[in-house]
Amino acid sequence: MNPASHEPGHGPVALALRVILLLAYPVLSHVASLRSEGAWAALALFGLVLLCLLEPLARRRASAWLALFASGLLLYGVGASRWAWMLLLAPPVVFPLLVAWGFARSLLPGRVPLIGRIVQALYQRAGMPVTAVLERYTRRLTAAWALVLSLLAAINLGLAMSAVPDGLLAAFGLQPWWPVTHEQWSWCANIADWGLIGGFFALEYAVRSRLFPTRPYRNALDFMRQMGQLGPVFWRDLLR
Template identity: 85%
Template structure:
């Protein structure tokens, strides 16, 4: 039992740990690429495993701890080979695709677009109505995020195929048409990706501010603060 009223894995400590692990992954992955060191790659992937299993770990689920121990032992063993670095090629492709699917799935008939749900919750907290124009905009924005993340995954897949000497094509004995080094791959997958996402977010916020001046937040910082106040339960259920 907890004394804070938060379910295990969803309190402020768990949120802080999630953010820390999320920020640590690209740093460790980039170090692994710069140093061409499998141990750093294994450490980055181990942190990612903790991030994915954090909720069941906090709930003391035996299967989650068994999976984490098995994954850690496997990564420690792979850390001495090039396979650990090759595994780093997967997350920049898989995770954007999963999130893109979450956005795209919410556009299906009978579903509420994901961005619409977020905006509805923000406006409801301020007791403000969601206009038809804003509803249409949030639906289109949901589709735009699905497209941006899918494009990002496709770019990262192309880079994963072109990496040398341990990329996907090189693993099958094929020479990439446009080879990139580990370091070049990492600057794109671990740094430029976040710049693209941040740039799209900033551009969209500027457009939205012009189109919808009446809104329940004062600026971008207040917007992020208001989103945080929606609570962990809202964000936990958003992509389900």
């Protein structure tokens, strides 16, 4: 058994809670956009804050509990105003950009590309060597993910600027060139984004399967299972 599973915030209960919160956010955000109700938006954002603070909360850090309490009070206060919905515009821009930066930063000289670290861990567990051709592929794939996520963040920023009546341009009294409703923004930012990411992942997996038929996993499901077996500490430290 992985010793990390006994650490606060890294057990199966914490993992299940992370998955629930991650899946709940786009659903709550979409409901908030369809109903144009700040309370739903505040609830979605509070779940996101809880997701980000889960580990330090499990470690009983006073600063994390204080941050959660302060965030709850702030979101409760803005829940009755249009600012709650406007805050929903930020995560689809900020989070893809942060992850894209993690991919891009790993391409700097002296660092191992992020995809390369994952591949090395998987192949090492199976006792298989990582070839030079595969290393080059992982570097290019890391760059591709950085580009895809950056483009996704740029698209979401454009949508956030074009949303009416509470988008970024509208907040400054400017008329967007191509206005979109709350519902249209949500279908793109909360639903289509995941479809694009999943589609790119599926396409890349198909290409990888043809280029590298000998690999330590049998199929896509086995690949995901082995990725999970790398452990929470590995994934926590991956983007650092």
